[in-house]
Amino acid sequence: MTAIDLERAANASLAPRLASYLTEGTTVRSWLLTTDHKRIALLYFASITVFFFVGGAAAVGIRLELFTPRADFFSSDTYNRLFTMHGVVMVWFFLVPSIPATLGNFLLPLMIGAHEVAFPKLNLVSWYLYIGGGLFTVLCLFLGGVDTGWTFYTPFSTMFSNSYVLLAALGVFVVGFSSIATGVNFIATVHLMRAEGMTWMRLPLFVWAMYATSLVMALATPVLAMALLLIIAERGLGIPIFDPTVGGDPLLFQHLFWFYSHPAVYIMILPAMGVVSEIIACEARRRIFGYQAMVYAMLVIAVLGFLVWGHHMFVSGQSPLASMIFSFLSFVIAVPSAIKVFNWTGTLYRGQIRFSAPMLYALGFVGLFTLGGLTGLMLAAVPVDVHVSDTYFVVAHFHYIMVGGAVSAFFGGLHFWWPKITGRMYSEVFARFAAVALFFGFNFTFFPQFIVGYLGMPRRYHEYVPEFQVWNVMSSTGAVTLAIAYLMPLVYLGWSLLYGERASANPHDATGLEWSTASPPPAHNFLTPPRVDAEPYAYHDDAKAPGYENKAEHPQRAGA
């Protein structure tokens, strides 16, 4: 049997099953010491799922408490620890690693036709760093938690808080290195490991998204590490840095923090954009509308993302001129985002649209991301921002981007590539139901927060004035639907793992190289190194529109 024959056999769903990365080793040791990017992706999947439900549990506590204006279930200190844990866990232990460390790790080498990432051992180190940071955070949680808010603002965090700030800061500090490691690894992988013929302008948009994200991870995260080290130095070692009574500047911390944390928003949303581009093109059977514009838009977002941090500080006492400049740049960054939204809708034009579960998640993403982005414009306008800064309006805005956007896309991608990752199909009916429930549950939960925010309800309030209650009741009720939408996949995807129908190599008839190998892929991804001679998304001939019967048997791969 030649290599090509073997591959054909692997692709045929009825052929005898070949060894996959899942069966390559079955001991615990074979998992914990693996350097296979696909197995590391699964390690990440398992760990971020745990943290997602830890952060989610905190959110349940928050929404429960806010059902009435008075304190019902928790003391103020406990409530403050709940929202801090929710933020810390969801941002650093779920959202930042969510798509890059799971789908990115799994798919990036497959999509560029490589057998591995550039630094497989560093990849494993990155997971251990993540677990190390996670352990500090869990320890902090068990000892009693931290009450600074996920933003660690000084001088509260360094001089006034009576909670485990050092442990939490250390946890975030350590986990930051895991994202730096992932970022460096992906940059090197995209530069060095592309298959023959896989030129830059033939890269799938998911790969471009990973590349842009990795640049931001590698360049912004060190600033967070530095800011956290300064906190540790001041709080732990008594070295005055931010303490204003001895000449320190508490605002310096905010500049450093947002210099990371604004780009961090793009660390969360760029991967989501990549996922959605893949899903929409495949499910509409259509070439991506304006491929090059999509690439440049992502790169512009990654660069401009570094220049808008000051819009978090319009009421901090920052100079009016600085505020005006940051306001301008924040309006400008809306342009590439808008281009992407238009291009996704343009991709649907004259397509053959199939409303599978991943597609429903992707379309939901477009809607929620657009609303999140537009409310971002309102926040970029200084006079409006002064009024709604630190209110629930801001809370609603960033949840639309980071949860409505990033989490929808993560779920969409999880479903889309589930057959590739596990070799099993899931229940399409349940999955569609969950996708729709997520969209509605999300809106029921967070839209009322725009209103109560404009009415003036401050964020991080344990108790609130009675006139805000009606909106909070709506929000808490909506959260029940949202919780169901989050829990459902746990059940039917779990079922699929055990009893799901076996997946063929390319169940969606998609064009990417990852679909040209078996599901689940063999340990080294491809039996023969792929060669590429076409652009991505060749779902139809350039000169022809997609037809109903149009099949796309991994046309990006030459000679297969």
Place this chain on the structure above:
Amino acid sequence: MMPEEASTIAAQVDWIFYALCGVSIAIMLLVGTILLGFSIRYRRGSPAPRPPVSQSVTGRFEHSWTFGVAALAVFLFLFAASAQAPQYAIPKNAMEIHVVAKQWMWKTQHPGGAREINALHVPVDTPIKLVMTSQDVIHSFAVPAFRIKQDVLPDRLTATWFEANKVGTYHLFCTEYCGTDHSRMIGEIVVLSKQDYPAWLARQPQGEDLTAQGARLFRELGCSSCHGAGSKVAAPSLDRLWGATRQLADGRSAVVDEDYVRAAILAPQEHAGPGRVAEMPSFAGKVSAEELSALTSYLKSLSQGRSSAR
């Protein structure tokens, strides 16, 4: 669904907000209609014809919406920025209220010396300047009905202003997370008519006037022995200092205002004039935030022709 508009800038802020909402709704409708329209028309297997789309059409669309969105973004920025100036320009004749924030309460003091806790009574249709500082962490003074918000920083003075145009009682919230009882660091802003305010003020126990307090501190802390008239030490005279631009030894120049005076009292060495070394000791840790407010108020009065001997 909308908060009360009770200040001169509230309507303007809301107008920008409404305009941005209008633009947003229009864009949501546009995107939504296209998304839904294409989804229905081009659902798999529908009979809609699907002739090929030429590259030049794609390119033209791409360019036109890039340009369109960019133009819209710049326009919206200019529109919003045009209203930004009044928010920062504090009227010169504003009545000055000193605010001290601490975990977890607001202390306010009127020019006549009357003090309040978690409350502030102000006359309607009068510009009010808030000069604020914090004794511990960062807080934020927010009055949604006035659409104002300003962070209050430890050991630094920040200012904002408002002019209430409607008699009533409004919420004051702390909006910068400040610890355990952050959500209880709230208060009331009571806007009184121009007749009721003096009557209310007269009923308050009259504390010492802020400026008089400052004058007393100026003597008690020993400032007057060097800075006072006829002093033999070469300390700079403080008359007519307010609002002047000072050259500093390290080459900087600074306008003498609340923040400058506060900084100079706490760190005199960094504020010496050219060619001089400050002999004045630092008062950091020796004066409280409230005493600094009083001293500042007194120094300001020196340049405004108000007598210090009252």
